Amino acid sequence: MVQVCRQQSTMLTVVVSKVNFKLLFITTEEVSSTEDLHCENADKCAYWSDWGPCSQSCDGGTRTRTCSDSDAYVVGELGLEARRTLTTALRSPLNKRHQIIQTYITFCFPYLAYWSDWGPCSQSCDGGTRTRTCSDSDACSGSSSDSEDCNTQICPYWSDWGPCSQSCDGGTRTRTCSDSDAYVVGELGLEARRTLTTALRSPLNKRHQIIQTYITFCFPYLAYWSDWGPCSQSCDGGTRSRTCSDSDACSGSSSDSEDCNTQICPYWSAWSDWGPCSQSCDGGTRTRTCSDSNACSGSSSDSEDCNTQICPQAITWPMGTYGLLKPTTRCPNQWATGHRYHDTEDDNPFNAWSSPCHMSGPYDTTTNVYQNFCMKTVDIADTDDQSWPTGQYCIFRKGGSCPSGMTEGSVYWDNEDDDNANSYSGELPDGVYNIDTRIEFCCQTSGYTSNPIYLPMDTSFFLFKFNNECQQVHGMRATSEYFYWDTEDDDNDDEATGNHPYEGVVYSGIRLEFCYYERI
Known part of the structure; x- marks a missing residue:
């Protein structure tokens, strides 16, 4: 005998956390259906559509699917009895609904009820592990403890900045990198960090290949820019430029420029005037001194050639009276x-x-x-x-x-x-x-x-x-x-x-x- 189960049904959505399998929320909606559902085949119907496309090509995205039977509830493979129990709960008064659902979940999915919260991660970055334990080894499937990866983002490799070499008028400060292959481009997504972490933990002969492949795929605009050219000024601010070898791959203009060598040029206000030349011709020297050793570059005295012209021979007074x-x-x-x-x-x-x-x-x-x-x-x-x-x-x-x-x-x-x-x-x-x-x-x-x-x-x-x-x-x-x-x-x-x-x-x-x- 073929029996039609229902024509008016209730849409049931139960969401369970993918991380710790705890019940997050349940919703219902009354819907009409013109399709006959034969009871003896009800637990074999496929209610879920195929997964849709991912929202991102890399660095992590999401994809969705839909259920063609609003009463279908999937936590693992649920049978007809599970669906009937949850449907009854959702049609009950509010004060009884959660009690029925919790009793059912505890009975049918005991492993959800006995696991503790996840403990702290063993590393703050570069990948660690965290664990949880089961309070009833008979109720939990498999081992009574569980672990997973956590904090997989790459650790910062740069040290803090050191002290400045000058207290004013511009100096320099330095920092060091503990791993020369550490590569950070802005805020990378989880997938990017995992890829780079894997690369940095790989043998040196494979490391660069993994990183370059990832950069070329996810950040193509970085692969086509030339190195920065020389700065136009050695101090007091100049510019340097670079070019793009593929205008389609680079965002905006095919050339780029930035400021460089912005430090103040050494100034000479602390130097005295040049002294007299030691020779009037045929080459001599003249000197000057610095009144402030902190303001002058190098030695506190300076000299240069002067009067390098050839001495005239036998100069006499001009013609005439x-x-x-x-x-x-x-x-x-x-x-x-x-x-x-x-x-x-x-x-x-x-x-x-x-x-x-x-x-x-x-x-x-x-x-x-x-x-x-x-x-x-x-x-x-x-x-x-x-x-x-x-x-x-x-x-x-x-x-x-x-x-x-x-x-x-x-x-x-x-x-x-x-x-x-x-x-x-x-x-x-x-x-x-x-x-x-x-x-x-x-x-x-x-x-x-x-x-x-x-x-x-x-x-x-x-x-x-x-x-x-x-x-x-x-x-x-x-x-x-x-x-x-x-x-x-x-x-x-x-x-x-x-x-x-x-x-x-x-x-x-x-x-x-x-x-x-x-x-x-």
Whole structure:
């Protein structure tokens, strides 16, 4: 006889933990069915569908299946009696439902009732084991103890960072890796960690192969990037780049860059200025010292080559006739000398000069002034083999015209009108020397003061400034100086014309600036 069991049925879902087999929850739902279910075959029907696809291709996912009979309850292979018992329980009042289900589970699945909770894991990482025990060896199937793997994630292999090498301005600190093959990419899933753990516990000849295979499969974008190129700067911040050999495999652009060498470059503020060169030409050395050994890189003293140019042979004064202001030392050999006595202002006179001032005198603030000259009066063409080099400076004119390449100018001193005592002697620059004074100058204006010129170094000398800077001369140290002549106060006619020495007419007086040169 064929009997139809039911047409209206109850959907029954019982969920048991896969970890410890404890009952988690049970739900029901009334459903209609038009399919006849013959009782004698009820315990043989297959109620579960095939498993669906996994939600992830690696690093762990989930998959699902469905039951075509809502009353089917599967914990192992349940028979018809099990389904009837649970269906009766679910149709009972709430206060009896759990009692019936628990009694049934204890009777039919005693091994679920006697196992203890899992104990602690033996390792915090890199894989350990945990155990549980059965309180009734007769009720538990097999052994009275059970174990499983736990904490399979890879342990961190890096040590803590060490101390910094500097307290400020940038230093370095280091850490060490206890296993050079440890590989961590962000937050890896359980499956990834298991794979890598297996690799790290494998013999060395297999380890790299396992890791590379896993990386290439799960992280393909890591396999196609080149190594980082060199940094564009050694300090103070640069960039380095890398390229991707397969644009389809790399996310975004096929090139990548990052900052590098961001540490501050060594600074030089603690170093003194360079000292004088030991030679004026043919190569010498100069040194400097560090006032703070912590701020300077390496030794506390430093040296470098200087004045490496070849020494000129037999330098002579340039061609032509001209004059220079006489210093307190002497004039060049075979040059003539002369002087102009300036009768300066008598009422409240205020002649002034720099300190130091190497201009030959005598002079003071309350009396008159001697202006002394060194005059080159002979032009010997076969020995004077150079012209005045380009630069920015002035000299006295002599002989009616300026040397080649120089331009003319003049300065006029309106000397004291009352009881004027002007006088002169010897060789003088071109000009007018009566109760007033006009002196003619030649100025070189076509070069730069920073480009050193070559002049004889056997004695000290003066060059007038054309602007407010001293012309640099090879092998000579320049000192900036000045003199101020307090000229006539009433109806003063002081004047400076053309290209003349700096500064010229200043208030009721003449101020000229000049540079004193002495051998280094």
